[in-house]
Amino acid sequence: MIELQRGDITKMEVDAIVNAANSSLLGGGGVDGAIHRAGGKAILDECMAIRNRQGGCPTGEAVITTGGNLPARYVIHTVGPVWNGGNKNEESLLASAYQNSLKLATANQIKTIAFPNISTGIYHFPKQKAAEIAVKTVKDFLAASDVVEKVIFVCYDEENFKIYERVIGG
Template identity: 50%
Template sequence: MSTFERLSGAATLEVVVADITTLAVDAIVNAANSSLLGGGGVDGAIHRAAGPQLLAECRTLDGCATGDAKITQGYRLPARHVIHAVGPVWHGGGSGEDAALASCYRRALDLCQQHGLASVAFPAISTGVYGFPPERAAPIAVGTCIETLKTTPFVTRVVFCCFSEPSAALHRAALSATLD
């Protein structure tokens, strides 16, 4: 099931339950660790699907700070690019986690704008092994994207690609609450 919303003629926002490595978009966002050298969860799946060239390119990037993002080619993925965003590890909410998570979404959309990429798919960054509460992360993800889309006019499609129906429900609720 997917949800489509149009923001004042600008961008379409969509919520899907799918394997992000199968999406044919200009870029998929990788919930990466700071080394950018692969890991578990979405990160490992993206590296496996893209092939060894992705790891080789990531080795040239010298890592990435929490809250920031870097872009590579997509190699064997249907997506032309991978944007590696390093989300925060949850430490209870008092260590700037919300701001760092918002920064991941903002930086990814900024990279799309800079590289002329119109469509992007995001996983639920930091909600897996990094422990960010999904019910707190979804409104940050959706709200930050809606706000950032005002300054990234080239981006016309944002997909929140959720691994599970409960995650998708949180994103749909956040989308509904933000656009109402």
């Protein structure tokens, strides 16, 4: 089941929220910074431990930490691609970010998960194309999964909300 909401992902009462992280895992701007601020030091501490163990998180991959002070139990940090005109494997890397987040959710028995609009902010991925990839990847995954029961796309702004409304409805 797929839902769409407009709002603040840090307020979502789900098993896990997904963070559009950067490869350093140390927080940044946009949704990444908001999640780190709202979730507190516990998230950063676990991200630093992951960095020390594996040296960050490559584009298209995902790692999981506690939700810290968030209503969500977990944060799945995934690194979406920076848009470079579409000739650098950006589309498959974005699909991998969603797939690997959902695989981690399944491995951790997460039933409800909320995604932000990955790569559409400072990474400049075209919003329409990103929404199409996100929705298709999630639908394909849910068709083959019996662990994840609900995926919520959380749009912070009206523009992305309208795009997702059209893509999910169409």
